[in-house]
Amino acid sequence: MHDISSGGAQSGFGAGTAAITGQAVKGGTAVTLLRAVAVLCLLGTLSQGLTAGMFLNRDVNSIDAHQMSAFVVESLVIVQLVLAILVWRRNRWLKWPLPGAIGILVFTYTQAALGVAGSVAAHVTLGVTLSAMEMAMVLRSFQLRAAGSTTAA
Numbered sequence: 001m002h003d004i005s006s007g008g009a010q011s012g013f014g015a016g017t018a019a020i021t022g023q024a025v026k027g028g029t030a031v032t033l034l035r036a037v038a039v040l041c042l043l044g045t046l047s048q049g050l051t052a053g054m055f056l057n058r059d060v061n062s063i064d065a066h067q068m069s070a071f072v073v074e075s076l077v078i079v080q081l082v083l084a085i086l087v088w089r090r091n092r093w094l095k096w097p098l099p100g101a102i103g104i105l106v107f108t109y110t111q112a113a114l115g116v117a118g119s120v121a122a123h124v125t126l127g128v129t130l131s132a133m134e135m136a137m138v139l140r141s142f143q144l145r146a147a148g149s150t151t152a153a
Helices: 028-056 062-090 097-117 120-141
Strands: 023-025 144-146
Touching (some): 062 097
Parallel strands (some): 023 144
16 A cells, blocks of 8 residues: 555655655745755754753853854844745745744743743753754755755755
């Protein structure tokens, strides 16, 4: 048995799976930049977890790297929001880029404020949540393809 939910064609991934088909969207450059920035945000968020873990294990020198990369991530999520707006403006039927980017921005700055305030438990919990949110943004952005493109990216 093969899943034929993709319009009658076999998915090629085996029984019970569906092929991930790209959504054709306008604004290929904005989509490409959104992908790149989403990946950078994810990597930055993951590096935050690494330096936070080092600090929690009493490596006091890692706090400087944690603070510096926090500024980078905070800047990147602003750029990610701008790119999500650009993608959404040309493709208003897309429901996820703008709310996703806004949610990530709000969580990022809330998480940073909690860290500055010394609320470690909430700060770390939101950091883990942000990693999942960023991963979702990366996966969703790579499902988009420029209109007229023949390959799914």
